[in-house]
Amino acid sequence: MPSSGKTRPTSRDVAREAGVSQASVSLVMGGKWQGRISAPTAERVREAARILGYRPNLAARNLRTGRTRTVLLVVPSLTTHFFAGVHTGAARVAAAHGFSIVLYPSPDGVGPARDPFASAPAALDGVLASSMAARALTVLRGDRLPLVMLDSEPHASPGAAATVNLDIADGVRQAAGHLLGLGHRRFLHLRADVPSWTFEQRA
DNA sequence: GCTTAGGGCAGTAAGGGGTG
DNA sequence: CACCCCTTACTGCCCTAAGC
Numbered sequence: 001m002p003s004s005g006k007t008r009p010t011s012r013d014v015a016r017e018a019g020v021s022q023a024s025v026s027l028v029m030g031g032k033w034q035g036r037i038s039a040p041t042a043e044r045v046r047e048a049a050r051i052l053g054y055r056p057n058l059a060a061r062n063l064r065t066g067r068t069r070t071v072l073l074v075v076p077s078l079t080t081h082f083f084a085g086v087h088t089g090a091a092r093v094a095a096a097h098g099f100s101i102v103l104y105p106s107p108d109g110v111g112p113a114r115d116p117f118a119s120a121p122a123a124l125d126g127v128l129a130s131s132m133a134a135r136a137l138t139v140l141r142g143d144r145l146p147l148v149m150l151d152s153e154p155h156a157s158p159g160a161a162a163t164v165n166l167d168i169a170d171g172v173r174q175a176a177g178h179l180l181g182l183g184h185r186r187f188l189h190l191r192a193d194v195p196s197w198t199f200e201q202r203a
Numbered sequence: 204g205c206t207t208a209g210g211g212c213a214g215t216a217a218g219g220g221g222t223g
Numbered sequence: 224c225a226c227c228c229c230t231t232a233c234t235g236c237c238c239t240a241a242g243c
Contacts, residue, residue, distance in 0.1 A: 010211090010212065010213085011212070011213060011214095012212085012213095020229075020230090021229065021230050021231080022212090022213080022214095022230090023213090023214080023215075023229080023230060023231075023232095024228090024229060024230080025213090026213055026214055026215080027214090027215090027229095029213090030213090030214075032214095032215095035227085035228095036227085036228065036229080037228065037229075038227085038228065038229090041228080041229080056212090056213070057211090057212055057213070059211095059212080059213095060211075060212030060213045060214090061212080061213055061214075062213095062235095062236095063211090063212070063213075063234095063235055063236055063237080064212075064213050064214050064215090064234070064235055064236095065213085065214070065235085
């Protein structure tokens with residue numbers, strides 16, 4: 001049972017329940033026990049954790065590792081299907097790698113995005129920015145946070161670890177070709193009045 | 204009012220007991 | 224002696240209590 005009236009069991013509680021040290025619990029729960037802990041002992045630890053309802057304390061883990069396994073996703077808008085899709089995909093991939101995504105809307109994708117935390121570099125492990133200008137993220141990421149740019153001008157993000165873009169120009173060419181093939185000859189391009197690399201490519 | 208000590212929690216390097 | 228399995232001791236940062 002959880003010790004000393006606490007509402008939440010700790011790894012020490014699990015260790016006591018399983019009859020092992022706290023370090024062994026850490027190895028088993030972290031999936032790093034193979035070769036260091038016997039299978040029966042690992043199973044005993046897992047069973048004790050299950051009985052107590054133990055879940056690792058993320059604050060303590062972050063304290064020890066100095067990492068938060070949290071990535072900030074910065075998007076210009078929360079009300080379009082495109083960015084909903086970006087978030088869904090990012091969250092799915094992040095979860096598969098043990099990361100979580102914090103969504104942060106920065107309505108002006110060009111101007112500087114404000115830091116939503118007291119210090120983003122202390123609260124985050126990285127920044128994903130969709131359809132933003134890299135310079136808009138200076139305040140957010142400082143000179144430490146890794147940055148991946150989505151849907152952004154490839155050569156205007158010198159600090160980015162990677163840039164992921166759709167082949168917008170070819171997509172528009174194909175769409176135009178399709179319409180031409182259907183016999184259409186006059187087109188209207190209705191575009192947003194926002195200075196954006198994506199819109200320029202599309203135009 | 205300021206400083207110091209200690210608690211909280213999980214991760215990990217280093218080390219030790221037991222066995223073949 | 225080598226290896227397996229596990230423990231010990233320490234670390235990180237922040238907050239609070241205790242002491243001066």
